[in-house]
Each structure stands twice: as C-alpha cells, then as structure tokens.
Amino acid sequence: MKLPLEWLKEYADTKKSPKEIAESFTLLGLLLDKPIESDVLDLEHRMDRADWLSITGCARDFAAFECIKFVQPTVFDKPAQIPNKEDIVQIKVECPDLVHRFNTRVFKNIKVKESPDWLKQRLQAYGMDPINNIVDITNYVMLEVGQPLHAQDLSKFQKREIIIRRAQLGEAITTLLGETIKLDPDIFVLTQNGKPIVIGGIVGGWETGVDENTTEIVLDAGNYNQTNIRKSSRKLKIQNETVMRCDKFLHPKLTEWAIQRATYLILELAGGECYENVDWYPEDSSAKKMKFRYDRLKLISGMDFDKKQVRDILTRLEYVILEDTEDALLLEVPYFRTDVEVEDDAVSDIIRINGYQNIPSQSLESAPPDDVTPLILKFEDVIRNILVNLGLHEHITDPLVKADSLVPNQVRLQNSLNSEKSALRTTIYETLLPVVELYKKHRIEEAGLFEMGKIYKDSVGRTKPEYGDLEETRVVQVIYHNGKYSPKQISDYVKGLLSGLFTNLGIGNVSIVDNKDTFQILANKTVLGAITYDAFYLATEELIKHASLPKRIIHEFDKTHSEDFSCVIDIGKSFGPTLEKVKEFDKAIMDVEVVDEFQKNTRQKSILIRVTYTGKLDTRRLRELL
Amino acid sequence: MQFCLKCLKINQVALYQSDIVKIKKQFDSEIEETRTSGQFDELYLKYFSKTSGIITGLMKEIPTLSEDEKREFGPKINALQNELKDIIEQEKSAYEKKQLADPLIDLSYFLPPKSTGMLHPTTITIREMHDFFRYHGFSVYEGPEIDNEENMFRKLNLPEGHPATDLQDSLFINEPKVLLRTHTSSVEARALTDIEPPMRIVVAGKCYRNETPSPSNASFFHQYQGFVVDKGINIQNLKAIMEDMIKFLFGNDTVVRFRYKYYPEVSPGLGTDIQCKFCKGKGCAFCKFRGWVEMGGSGMIHYNTLKMCGIDPEEYTGFAFGMGLDRLALSKFSIPDIRKLYGGIVYK
Numbered sequence: 001m002k003l004p005l006e007w008l009k010e011y012a013d014t015k016k017s018p019k020e021i022a023e024s025f026t027l028l029g030l031l032l033d034k035p036i037e038s039d040v041l042d043l044e045h046r047m048d049r050a051d052w053l054s055i056t057g058c059a060r061d062f063a064a065f066e067c068i069k070f071v072q073p074t075v076f077d078k079p080a081q082i083p084n085k086e087d088i089v090q091i092k093v094e095c096p097d098l099v100h101r102f103n104t105r106v107f108k109n110i111k112v113k114e115s116p117d118w119l120k121q122r123l124q125a126y127g128m129d130p131i132n133n134i135v136d137i138t139n140y141v142m143l144e145v146g147q148p149l150h151a152q153d154l155s156k157f158q159k160r161e162i163i164i165r166r167a168q169l170g171e172a173i174t175t176l177l178g179e180t181i182k183l184d185p186d187i188f189v190l191t192q193n194g195k196p197i198v199i200g201g202i203v204g205g206w207e208t209g210v211d212e213n214t215t216e217i218v219l220d221a222g223n224y225n226q227t228n229i230r231k232s233s234r235k236l237k238i239q240n241e242t243v244m245r246c247d248k249f250l251h252p253k254l255t256e257w258a259i260q261r262a263t264y265l266i267l268e269l270a271g272g273e274c275y276e277n278v279d280w281y282p283e284d285s286s287a288k289k290m291k292f293r294y295d296r297l298k299l300i301s302g303m304d305f306d307k308k309q310v311r312d313i314l315t316r317l318e319y320v321i322l323e324d325t326e327d328a329l330l331l332e333v334p335y336f337r338t339d340v341e342v343e344d345d346a347v348s349d350i351i352r353i354n355g356y357q358n359i360p361s362q363s364l365e366s367a368p369p370d371d372v373t374p375l376i377l378k379f380e381d382v383i384r385n386i387l388v389n390l391g392l393h394e395h396i397t398d399p400l401v402k403a404d405s406l407v408p409n410q411v412r413l414q415n416s417l418n419s420e421k422s423a424l425r426t427t428i429y430e431t432l433l434p435v436v437e438l439y440k441k442h443r444i445e446e447a448g449l450f451e452m453g454k455i456y457k458d459s460v461g462r463t464k465p466e467y468g469d470l471e472e473t474r475v476v477q478v479i480y481h482n483g484k485y486s487p488k489q490i491s492d493y494v495k496g497l498l499s500g501l502f503t504n505l506g507i508g509n510v511s512i513v514d515n516k517d518t519f520q521i522l523a524n525k526t527v528l529g530a531i532t533y534d535a536f537y538l539a540t541e542e543l544i545k546h547a548s549l550p551k552r553i554i555h556e557f558d559k560t561h562s563e564d565f566s567c568v569i570d571i572g573k574s575f576g577p578t579l580e581k582v583k584e585f586d587k588a589i590m591d592v593e594v595v596d597e598f599q600k601n602t603r604q605k606s607i608l609i610r611v612t613y614t615g616k617l618d619t620r621r622l623r624e625l626l
Numbered sequence: 627m628q629f630c631l632k633c634l635k636i637n638q639v640a641l642y643q644s645d646i647v648k649i650k651k652q653f654d655s656e657i658e659e660t661r662t663s664g665q666f667d668e669l670y671l672k673y674f675s676k677t678s679g680i681i682t683g684l685m686k687e688i689p690t691l692s693e694d695e696k697r698e699f700g701p702k703i704n705a706l707q708n709e710l711k712d713i714i715e716q717e718k719s720a721y722e723k724k725q726l727a728d729p730l731i732d733l734s735y736f737l738p739p740k741s742t743g744m745l746h747p748t749t750i751t752i753r754e755m756h757d758f759f760r761y762h763g764f765s766v767y768e769g770p771e772i773d774n775e776e777n778m779f780r781k782l783n784l785p786e787g788h789p790a791t792d793l794q795d796s797l798f799i800n801e802p803k804v805l806l807r808t809h810t811s812s813v814e815a816r817a818l819t820d821i822e823p824p825m826r827i828v829v830a831g832k833c834y835r836n837e838t839p840s841p842s843n844a845s846f847f848h849q850y851q852g853f854v855v856d857k858g859i860n861i862q863n864l865k866a867i868m869e870d871m872i873k874f875l876f877g878n879d880t881v882v883r884f885r886y887k888y889y890p891e892v893s894p895g896l897g898t899d900i901q902c903k904f905c906k907g908k909g910c911a912f913c914k915f916r917g918w919v920e921m922g923g924s925g926m927i928h929y930n931t932l933k934m935c936g937i938d939p940e941e942y943t944g945f946a947f948g949m950g951l952d953r954l955a956l957s958k959f960s961i962p963d964i965r966k967l968y969g970g971i972v973y974k
Contacts, residue, residue: 028885029886029887031897035915300861301862302862342893342928348893357883359861361866364763364826364854367763369823369824369826377766388742388745389742390742392743393973395969398845400834400846413798413806418845435970465800470799472770
C-alpha cells in the first residue's frame with residue numbers, strides 16, 4: 001500500500017519526519033517495504049485489514065497511535081434530488097450469490113475536464129495516471145476510503161437499466177485499455193441492453209466509458225463476493241487497484257461513504273446535479289457487537305492497563321462503547337473493521353496502539369511439560385550419526401520431480417508453475433543421483449552420500465486423489481560411487497556400509513533376498529528396504545522395530561564362569577545342533593566349545609562341552625536338556 | 627718350552643682356536659640358509675643343544691684345560707656363544723616380522739585418509755535450534771508434508787475464501803482439499819488436536835510453495851515452528867523466548883525490534899526483526915534499505931484455532947512462532963544460493 005505523506009497529513013497532521021512516520025507504521029503493522037522515495041511510503045499489506053488499503057484507514061490508526069486528531073474527509077451529506085421515474089437507471093441482479101450490494105447515483109449536466117493540480121498530483125504520487133475529473137474522482141475516492149467506484153456515460157446506454165449476471169460462454173468485452181477479454185459463466189458482468197459493459201469488481205469496458213463529451217453519468221459502488229473476484233481476476237490475469245480491494249472483505253456499508261464523498265467531489269469539480277438512484281441491498285448486515293473483558297486483556301498482555309486508556313484507544317479506533325461496566329465493555333465493532341472477529345482482536349488493538357515496544361519480557365515460569373518427541377525422530381538422528389561416522393555425507397534434495405505417467409503410484413501436482421517440478425518423488429535415489437553426478441563432474445573420485453527424507457505414493461491413482469489415498473514413507477537412502485573401484489568392489493563396500501549400520505543399530509539376522517526385480521533387505525523375515533550394487537534404502541519406521549541400540553559403555557567386566565557338561569550322541573552325527581541348542585539355552589551363555597570326545601561303544605560317542613557364562617545359569621536344567 | 631703333555635695341550639688350544647673360526651664360517655653360511663627357510667629353532671639346537679650342540683661340545687672341553695688355557699680359551703668360546711645366540715635371535719625376530727607383515731601391508735602406495743562424513747548444513751542448523759529449545763523444555767514433533775485443508779487452513783482460522791490464503795501460493799494435489807503444506811503450522815493444528823495441554827513443542831520440516839526458484843527461493847524450503855500452550859501464557863512470554871532465541875543465534879549484542887504483524891492463526895500477532903548487522907540500522911543492500919532483517923512471525927494462538935483444536939481458550943492460552951531455516955543455514959555456512967543448499971553442495 002502506497003502512502004503519499006502529503007495526502008496522509010490531510011487526515012492526521014504530524015510534524016514527524018518521513019522516517020519517523022514509517023517507523024510508527026511499522027510498529028502498527030504496516031512494515032515499510034521499500035526505501036522512502038519522494039515522501040511516499042510503500043507499506044507491506046498483509047491481507048487482513050481491508051481498511052488499510054485506504055489512506056484514511058491508515059491515517060486513523062496512525063492518529064490513534066500518535067494521539068493526534070483524525071480528520072474525516074468532507075462528504076456530501078444532504079439528500080440527493082428525487083429523479084423522475086423514467087430517469088431512474090434500473091438495477092437487476094441475477095446472481096445474488098456474487099453481489100451483496102450495488103449502490104448507485106445519477107449525475108446530470110456535469111462538465112468533464114482535466115482535474116485540478118492537487119488531485120492530479122496526489123494520484124501521481126500514488127502512481128496512477130490522471131485521465132479526466134470524473135475518472136480521477138472515482139480513483140481518488142477509492143484510494144481515500146478503500147471502496148472501488150465506477151462511472152459510466154448514460155448517453156451510451158440503450159436502456160436505462162443495468163443487469164448484473166454471470167457471463168455466457170462466448171461473450172467478450174473490450175476494456176478501457178482496448179484489450180478484448182473472453183468471458184465464461186464463472187465471471188459476472190454488468191450488462192446493458194444484453195451486452196457486457198463491465199466485469200464486476202475487476203475492470204470497466206470501453207463502450208460506456210466517460211469521455212470529454214459526457215454530461216450524464218451513473219456512478220456505482222458495488223460490494224461483491226470476494227472469493228469470486230479473486231478467482232476470476234486470477235483466471236483473467238488482471239491485477240489492478242480495483243481487484244486488490246474487491247477481493248478483500250469490504251463491508252457493504254462502505255459504499256455509502258464512498259458515494260457521498262464522490263458526490264461531494266463531483267459537484268465541486270464537475271458541477272451539475274445529483275439524483276437518487278437504486279441502492280440494491282437486499283440484506284442489510286447489522287453491526288457486530290462484542291464483549292470486551294479487562295481480564296482477557298490482562299491475560300493476553302500480562303500488563304495492567306488503565307481503564308480510561310483502554311476506552312480512549314477503542315474510541316479513537318471508532319469502536320462504539322454501548323455498555324460500560326466494572327469488568328467489561330460491550331462494543332460495537334466499526335463496520336470497516338471486517339478483520340475483527342473475536343475479543344482478542346480488540347485486545348490486540350489495545351496492545352498495538354499502546355505500542356509493541358512497551359511490552360515487557362517475561363520468561364516461561366511453569367514446569368516444562370512431558371517430552372512427547374516421537375522416537376522415530378531421535379532414531380533418525382542416530383542413523384544420521386552412524387552414517388556420518390561411516391564416512392557418508394548427508395544431502396537434502398528437492399522432493400519435487402517431473403511428472404511421468406510411466407512411474408507407477410506417482411503423486412502429481414495440479415498447479416505447479418514448473419513442469420520439471422510437478423510431482424513428488426517415489427524414491428530418494430532419483431533425486432540424490434544427480435548429486436552423485438555433480439561429484440563426478442567435479443572430479444571427486446569417491447562419493448558416499450545419504451539422504452534422510454520421505455517418499456510419496458498414490459496407492460489408488462484417481463484423477464483427483466483423496467487425502468487418504470496418499471502415503472508418505474520415511475526412508476534413508478545411501479548411494480556410493482568410487483571411480484577407482486570395480487562394480488564388485490563398490491558392491492562389497494556398499495554391503496559393508498549396510499552391515500556397519502546394522503551392527504551399530506543392533507540389528508542381527510539380516511539377509512538379502514532376490515525378489516525378481518529387486519534385492520530385498522530382510523531382518524527377521526520383514527522387508528526393510530532394497531539394495532543394488534551401488535545403493536540401498538531402508539524404511540526407517542520398519543528399521544526402528546528391529547533395532548536395539550547397543551549400550552556400548554560398560555562400567556565393569558563381567559566375571560565369567562566355566563562348567564563342563566557331557567552328553568552322548570550317535571556316532572556319525574554332527575554335534576553342531578547340540579551346541580546351537582546349548583547356546584540358545586540362556587542369554588548368560590557367552591561361549592560353548594567341545595573340549596573332548598571319545599567313543600562310548602560301537603554306536604555312541606560321548607562329548608564333553610565346556611560352557612562359559614556370566615552371572616547365573618540354571619545348570620541343572622541345562623544338564624536335563626542334554 | 628717344555629715338550630710334554632702340555633705341548634700337546636697347547637696344540638689342543640690352537641686346534642680349538644681354528645675350530646672357532648671354522649664354526650663361525652659354518653654358522654654364517656647356515657644362517658644365510660635359515661633366513662629363507664625360517665628354521666631358527668633347529669639352527670639353535672644344532673649349536674646349543676645340551677646333548678649334541680657344537681658349541682656345547684666345545685664348552686664341555688673347557689674343564690679339561692689348564693688354568694692358563696682356560697684363561698685364554700674360555701672368553702673366546704663365551705664370546706662366540708653370545709655372538710651366535712644374538713644373531714639367531716635378531717634374525718628370527720626380523721624373519722617373524724617380515725612373515726607377519728608381507729601379506730597385510732602393501733607398502734608400495736598410500737591410500738587417501740578416510741574421514742567421517744558431514745551432516746547437511748540444514749540438519750546442523752536444526753540440531754542447534756533443537757538444542758536451544760530442548761533446554762527450555764520443548765519436545766520435537768512432526769507431521770505429514772501432504773495435508774488436507776482442515777489442518778492447513780480451517781483449524782488455523784482461515785475460512786474458505788479468506789484473503790490471507792493469498793499469502794501462500796499452495797501446490798495442490800486436489801484443489802482445494804489436498805495440498806503440500808505451505809507452512810509447518812499444519813503440524814501445530816495436529817499437535818493442538820492430539821496432545822493434551824500443557825505443551826511446549828518445536829517442529830522443523832519441509833514446506834512447499836508454488837514459486838519460481840531463485841537464489842533466495844527454492845520451490846521447497848524448511849520452516850522452524852514452535853508453540854506453547856499452558857494456563858496463563860501471555861505475549862510477554864513470547865517476547866522473552868524470541869529475544870533469548872535471537873541472542874542464542876546471533877549474539878548478545880543483537881538489537882531486536884518487535885512490531886504488530888498479522889497472521890491469520892494468531893491474535894495478537896508479533897513480528898520480530900533484528901537490526902541489520904552490516905549497516906547498524908542505517909539501511910543497506912543486505913537489508914533492502916530497511917535497516918532491519920525480518921526474523922519470522924509469531925503471536926498468541928488464535929482463540930478460534932484453540933477452540934477448533936479442542937482446547938478451551940478460556941482456560942488455556944498459548945503462543946506460536948515460525949521462521950525460515952534455510953536463510954539461517956545459508957548465512958551460517960556462507961552459501962550464496964539456496965539452490966546450492968539442496969542438491970548442489972559438494973563436501974570435500
């Protein structure tokens with residue numbers, strides 16, 4: 001939002017320098033966006049306050065903040081003349097879902113000419129080109145109060161009637177700038193004698209435009225469905241000052257102020273007379289009332305405010321105090337403050353006008369709540385550390401890839417601006433591999449890389465996928481390249497990395513299985529991922545189920561005991577299975593070895609097994625087992 | 627000179643002496659062979675065996691000699707014994723070392739040293755942030771990158787058609803229902819719904835916007851978000867944690883500015899800026915002549931957001947904050963282009 005300071009000072013007179021004014025606006029919520037040039041502030045508007053898209057709206061807050069008087073612009077506050085019945089321009093709205101209010105007035109015997117210098121200069125300071133006094137006044141009032149206005153030459157009307165309806169497919173309009181725009185039923189238009197003359201809330205047409213010969217005009221201020229305006233303007237790729245305001249929450253009541261202000265200026269600068277005309281406004285929206293509790297202010301701000309100061313700030317911002325009790329106020333929210341939804345919004349107004357620089361700091365005092373960190377996040381950090389210690393570099397790559405109908409289960413985006421980034425990856429390999437290529441390009445012989453991230457899958461594959469169709473899987477991907485190694489050596493190295501990772505995660509019983517198109521990595525018969533000669537990936541959420549992070553620190557060596565057991569087996573039979581059985585008997589057993597073997601008789605032999613163990617071992621049961 | 631047994635004995639000594647020379651010669655040739663065969667123990671026994679050793683045999687002769695002869699011959703045979711034993715020992719250990727070394731260490735070339743890998747700058751930055759917040763009693767939380775409009779907009783107080791949806795250009799999978807998250811506030815909506823207050827939580831994660839990539843904007847980026855819900859939380863608590871965080875990140879001498887900043891999911895909102903370190907607030911190219919650098923947004927969690935997530939806003943209040951992580955990582959590691967951070971960085 002641009003703010004010419006000379007203009008601002010008409011409503012809030014200040015002696016402050018442009019830099020100081022900019023600082024005040026920044027604290028108030030309108031950040032100075034660009035360097036100050038020729039006494040015009042360019043402030044960042046954050047889409048919330050529709051009234052901040054007007055100079056008076058900015059001035060009102062500024063005046064409250066600086067404790068100076070806010071001067072309202074002069075309006076035409078007398079009743080307009082009653083027109084003859086046949087002079088009335090009839091308004092018909094066929095799409096009431098898109099139009100909330102259409103307020104009009106008719107002017108006769110006006111003189112279209114160049115605007116006076118002060119008006120031209122203000123528009124130019126804002127960045128708009130002056131055209132003629134009528135068009136300039138509509139623009140001026142739009143900037144001043146935030147309501148877009150539109151004037152049309154009545155002599156160019158076939159019938160004194162405006163019908164507002166959705167456009168028909170195939171209809172087109174030529175704008176004031178001479179551009180022809182094709183329309184469709186998503187867009188609504190003002191029509192005259194069946195032909196579109198204005199795209200509602202977006203841009204006016206050339207056909208009924210005001211020129212130097214115009215003497216009679218119909219002035220309108222409309223309040224429209226802002227979602228439709230936003231969508232239509234995007235579709236038509238039209239962005240202008242009208243659209244910028246009509247796609248915000250403007251209050252229908254604002255049309256009255258805008259018409260009255262414009263009437264004052266038209267009569268001043270173009271002469272003529274003004275006549276009442278139709279104000280199409282089927283649903284008069286009532287003013288919003290709201291309870292304001294001092295307790296709530298204290299709770300949110302942590303500060304003690306003087307009640308008088310609170311009332312003063314609210315009044316300066318044009319809240320109306322309807323009831324005033326010991327602990328609360330009943331407020332009527334100013335109609336132009338469409339952003340005020342809840343009590344806390346009025347609370348923010350108090351804190352804001354009091355100055356954010358005046359908020360004290362107070363550290364959190366309560367005891368920290370329980371740790372709710374999911375284990376998987378800690379686990380992935382452990383994997384990162386292990387892989388880094390195994391010599392691999394971590395990379396993070398863009399999960400967005402090119403959409404490819406040949407890739408099964410790919411999640412595709414509807415509206416990406418970039419065709420190279422119009423789907424989500426189904427493997428990390430595809431986005432990490434280009435980094436390996438980069439290493440090669442830089443003649444780095446060895447590249448051991450990993451990425452911890454997600455892969456995405458559309459398991460159903462509808463044209464419009466539902467949320468439940470889409471899966472995200474957490475994966476760690478490793479790729480190894482070494483220009484000096486043969487594929488066999490690379491493969492050995494990659495397997496070494498895998499077993500290094502598994503050993504550190506305490507995962508045993510791992511196998512690699514040929515599953516037709518992939519070599520799957522299994523632990524305890526569960527698939528954890530897949531391996532190729534130069535890469536592997538693992539699903540971390542599967543991995544965590546099998547991991548038992550070894551406690552690598554021991555504070556004492558365990559004392560070991562040995563005991564010998566004898567057992568009889570048939571000659572010719574291996575004693576391997578017996579040893580395995582003993583090993584699995586108890587976790588306390590560290591080692592089992594055969595120390596002696598002799599023939600008992602022709603069919604049997606006796607073997608002496610030495611069992612080494614720590615802690616306690618149920619030797620009686622072991623003996624029974626043998 | 628007397629010609630008697632003695633003479634014979636003198637001759638005997640002479641004979642012994644020539645034996646020593648012979649033995650030495652014989653030994654020298656035998657040790658040469660042993661160097662390749664490795665049979666040092668056999669060689670030792672040949673000379674020093676208690677029953678049949680060559681040197682032992684000579685030693686046994688010593689008691690038969692006269693005192694003078696003993697004095698002359700004794701030290702020589704002793705010296706020979708020591709010399710041969712030393713040689714055998716040295717050669718044996720050299721042989722063993724060589725035996726051990728050969729197949730394992732190839733001394734002909736050096737391999738490059740193997741070092742550990744590196745964590746990604748963003749991971750390092752996230753860990754640093756987590757360190758700070760965990761110290762302040764925060765948990766780490768996370769959520770999906772593909773989310774629905776409920777968590778992305780509705781619960782964050784953005785009704786359909788709200789102009790603030792323009793603040794983010796969303797990448798849709800199925801407009802308007804399914805999309806890639808444009809901010810990590812969707813995780814906040816989930817946490818507020820799933821976890822019983824009180825809570826202190828931080829979230830770090832990938833977000834996506836429909837933008838054309840540039841040096842400062844990639845199509846995806848990382849956001850860092852935190853929120854606290856408890857009884858009696860107020861805007862002063864938020865201000866304090868933002869101040870502490872900035873001092874932790876940028877040093878105690880950093881000048882911080884707080885201002886009103888609108889976000890739909892908070893009320894009141896709070897913007898945090900730090901004074902530009904290059905121009906000290908005067909305005910320069912780095913800070914786009916503002917004198918200040920934006921550090922992200924925050925505010926008291928909106929009344930409606932708490933309510934929609936099932937928390938009684940009359941009983942609990944809370945604050946939330948969010949910031950971009952990538953710019954932090956870029957400046958920390960002096961990387962000029964965000965596109966290098968994701969897919970371009972090469973470690974050496």
